[in-house]
Amino acid sequence: MSGGAQHEKREKDEAVARLARLDACAVSDALDSLGLPGAALGLTALSAPRRIAGRAVTVELVEPSAEAAGSGRHLGTAAVDAAGPGDVIVVAHAGRTHVAGWGGVLSSGARRNGVEGVVVHGACRDVDEARELDLPLYATTGVPVTARGRVVERAWNVPVDIAGVPVAPGDLVIADASGVVLVPAARAEEVLAKAEAITTKERAMVERVRAGHPMADVMSADYETMLDR
Template identity: 65%
Template sequence: MSDIIARLQAVDACAVSDALDTLGLPGVALGLERLSTQKPVRGRVTTVRLVPAGRAAPSGRHLGTAAVEASGAGDVIVVDHGGRNDVSGWGGNLSLAAAQRGVEGVIVDGACRDLDESRDLDLPVFARGAVPITARGRVVEQDWNIPVTISGVEVHPGDYVIADGSGVVFIPADRGAEVLDAAEAVVERERQMAEQIRQGVPISQVMGAKYETMLEKA
């Protein structure tokens, strides 16, 4: 496990989002929800780009299979499905293969299907929703392991992602340590505030004037 992935285990999507705000970086992918398990996802990105059938030459393989076979523990498969909710961009056999390889989870910018199977596998799947309609004859894989756009956020292979009940947040690979430094500082400040609340300090004092500026860089 890389140092960045190990450090991701101690923060959540909100802390990373706050860190990105502090650094003036984009990264929050809006509109994606966890649909299978309650497990958070943290890891390194492997990308897939899907397009409507007929818009790209067929790759000769089923969508997602190359990414699954190249991924394992510490990896998260991220599928650029163009935000489509009328056809699935991920399914049950892909989830089975991903789970067998130890993949941490799957994020689809669009719809997926076979959620009951993903749930039984305890494989976290984040997407825009579920639909039973197959990709066969409707969607093809244009390429994989390339830069993609997920809910307006540019994502590159090897970037990092954290996804939990609050949402999905991407971290550029070359800014990982910097973002984690800021996120860990946020976690510590929030921990101190929570401890004050437990000790009976009025919430108006804990979340006073300094709270509104706590993300500003010194």
């Protein structure tokens, strides 16, 4: 690996480490203050409900047709084989809830490779297996219906849409009990710095609460200006 490539990798790893010290709400607030979309609404933790942070490895699923015959491989397999620690597999399943866009064998592969977690915009299945594997899985819902003959992988590691939020390979992903938030890589430094500042303000507010200040004073003085620069 060249010196330039090593420097870029260190910068990426540091961005993920900074993201992991935040929460989804602070990152969402930071994006909001910058006028950027980010919160992927309707997705929730179905297994191992702990915070995850990493870079997106994307998968795009479509319904089979003459125009979209698919890649010819089983959906998600290329992404699983390519992903590892520091990565979050993000499946663009177009919000479908009548058919799974992820399943148990894929979860086993993701867990084996040390993937941080999986985000599916739509339904997934074999949720019990993901729980047994302790693999964080964020999706719209669980469903037992197989993908066979119903959806195929059009491509992987391409720009996709997740609940109305554009996601490109390498974008930052954070998810916790409050939901899933996506950060464009090109704005990562700006968003992270803003989210860190918001987190510092929130901690100061909590300290004032613990010190006995009236809630009305704490919230009135700080909440509405939380996102101000």
